[in-house]
Amino acid sequence: xxxxxxxxxxxxxxxxxxxxxxxxxxxxxxxxxxxxxxxxxxxxxxxxxxxxxxxxxxxxxxxxxxxxxxxxxxxxxxxxxxxxxxxxxxxxxxxxxxxxxxxxxxxxxxxxxxxxxxxxxxxxxxxxxxxxxxxxxxxxxxxxxxxxxxxxxxxxxxxxxxxxxxxxx
Numbered sequence: 001x002x003x004x005x006x007x008x009x010x011x012x013x014x015x016x017x018x019x020x021x022x023x024x025x026x027x028x029x030x031x032x033x034x035x036x037x038x039x040x041x042x043x044x045x046x047x048x049x050x051x052x053x054x055x056x057x058x059x060x061x062x063x064x065x066x067x068x069x070x071x072x073x074x075x076x077x078x079x080x081x082x083x084x085x086x087x088x089x090x091x092x093x094x095x096x097x098x099x100x101x102x103x104x105x106x107x108x109x110x111x112x113x114x115x116x117x118x119x120x121x122x123x124x125x126x127x128x129x130x131x132x133x134x135x136x137x138x139x140x141x142x143x144x145x146x147x148x149x150x151x152x153x154x155x156x157x158x159x160x161x162x163x164x165x166x167x168x169x
Contacts, residue, residue: 034046095116150162
């Protein structure tokens, strides 16, 4: 099932989700460094990574919703997509709570702020796996005619054609 919204021939949602996932995961890494080294700069970096990750998540989410709305009702993909989206809403909410709890002191997050951050990261891993299931197993966001020798999406040619590419590209 092809994506409803594409950029340069590929699903825009799949292109955008890497930013919030990476930013929020990196925030957790900086929280851990702060926790074990007590370096306030690391907590400040985590704070701003959470802000950027939340913004990225809010930008990516509507495109995922548009793709989900295109999935036929009664399919496994529809159910998996609903769970994927719902968990991601909880992930963003968890990081938003973590951010809110840091507002008064960005350089020394409390235990609860970290609990929401680490919990959000754990849920994000589940949601990311579900996203991989949607794309890799259920074909959501994949060209209907995709195959191993399809031409580049930038070529303007349909995916059903075959390209005799050299072995390296």
